[in-house]
Amino acid sequence: MAKILVLGGSFAGLTAALDLKRKLKDKADITVISKTKNFVFIPSLIWVPFGWRKPEDISFEIKPMLEDRGINFIHAEATKIIPEKNQVETTAGTYNYDFLLIATGPDLNFSEVEGLGPHNGYTTSICTVDHALHAGKKWDEFIKEPGPIVIGATQKASCFGAAYEYVFNIEYAARKAGIRDKVSITFVTAEPFLGNFGIGGVGNSQKMTEFFFKKLGIRGITNVAIEKITEDKIYLSNGEVLPYKYAMIIPPFLGVKAIRDSGIGNEAGFIPVDDTYKHINYDNIYAAGVAVAIKYPEPTPIPIGVPKTGYMSEVMARVAADNIASRVLETNHAKKLKFEDIAPLCVMDTGNMGVLFIASRVFKPRKYHILFPGPWSHWVKVWFEKYYLWKMRNGYSQLP
Structure with missing residues (x-):
């Protein structure tokens, strides 16, 4: 039975863990290690300061949902990754892995x-x-x-x-x-x-x-x-x-301290990956979400970074999970998707209005792009928040 560790309990981490369990069933022992015990729908944090949302409105406890589906949960923070030993040191002890998926999100610089x-x-x-x-x-x-x-x-x-x-x-x-x-x-x-x-x-x-x-x-x-x-x-x-x-x-954003202290990331602590979301230097380490190293395609007068939204994180996590599952099942199938070829989907709320963005790929050139401004976009985000929390609270990561 393959031992798979997933570091992180947000968009990428939960999506990857649930997808892996669905694909591998009893062929893998899957453990999620997260320093936070709750999943938070981060896009709704913009409403919390004004009292339009309370934290309990946009979060749920991770452990019961995962354990109901046969996935182990460890409430701890990863402190170091030792790829030569296939080990992760955490505040709750040291854990071994056959495959590691890093979905830790960022540290705030x-x-x-x-x-x-x-x-x-x-x-x-x-x-x-x-x-x-x-x-x-x-x-x-x-x-x-x-x-x-x-x-x-x-x-x-x-x-x-x-x-x-x-x-x-x-x-x-x-x-x-x-x-x-x-x-x-x-x-x-x-x-x-x-x-x-x-x-x-x-x-x-x-x-x-x-x-x-x-x-x-x-x-x-x-x-x-x-x-x-x-x-x-x-x-x-x-x-x-x-x-x-x-x-x-x-x-x-920086990569989390555990990555920076382990020497497996770039200068900012983000993980360099190939188009399968596998680490370019370590064959059994994958990454998804904010933890992935992405460069802006061209220099700007003042340096800026590239956003990795919840939707993009989900897409990356699905590709990484599919490739780990394929290796465990020995199907010799490698799914590839360049980050820039992800088709972004985003709803930007503006109070009582909003704008829906859809494009064929993250960076130019694009085959199409669509912007839908209007008050209905605000309600799309409200609806999506409710839908997404229901979806993940019930472990339906396979849904859109």
Whole structure:
């Protein structure tokens, strides 16, 4: 019986584990190791600061769902991977594997900018449940004494979609709170243009984003790095200094410390893989989701990263799981899919509106791209949140 370890309990990790169990049944012993005990529908964290979602609305406990399906669950953090011994060291002990699938997600690199982040800095974040709750506390304080708002993403960041969603949602929240006329809203990004999203834009996304920024009175500053942040000011590389009373800035991502300490990732701790999502140097290690090393296809004046959304993570996980299962079953079938050939599907919420993005591949050139703006897009995201949580809570990873 093959021993398969899956590191991570989010989109990629759960999808891979469930797919592997479905394909291999009793031919493999599958264990998921995750430092978090709950699955969180991360795209909905943008609503938590405004009280439109509570953490329990967008999460569920992983262990019962997995163990009901014959998958082991270890609530622990991986601390080191030893590929020469086929071992993973964790805070709960050391585990052996025949195949390892790394789906750990990222570490948040707040140290990239002095003063960044909710822990040792001055800005808020929506990257985790705790961060979103902290952002909500700061928002409650802010609406009592409003002032300038700055939302954005730093140099080397990749999760631009969340920053855009948040700036539109905070504008909507300010209107609902009756303080919109008392606040200025500025969006700061390392992207070369608005609507780039870390993938070079989609169709007329630049013009569309610029139009909505102008319509809603949001100032956009592109192609800048953030040099430092103080208690009430953000210093930009173009020499401009932005005052603020409330700021949410997306940091760059790193590969998790276990990867960085193990020497199996690139300089940022992400896993280099081939088109089967197998490590380029280790034959029995695979990776999926944010843990995978992806480069932006062309240099930009200010360095930016490439987003790896929940949908993209699922696609990568399915390919990796299919290839591990094929090797266990000795069917000699290798499924290949380049990251850039994934057909992205994304719903960007803007408060009471939204935009649905569909494209033939992540990067240009593309055979097609479709953008559907409108209020119905908001309800598509609401519906998808409910559907996805139901799907994963019941272990139906095979569904779209």
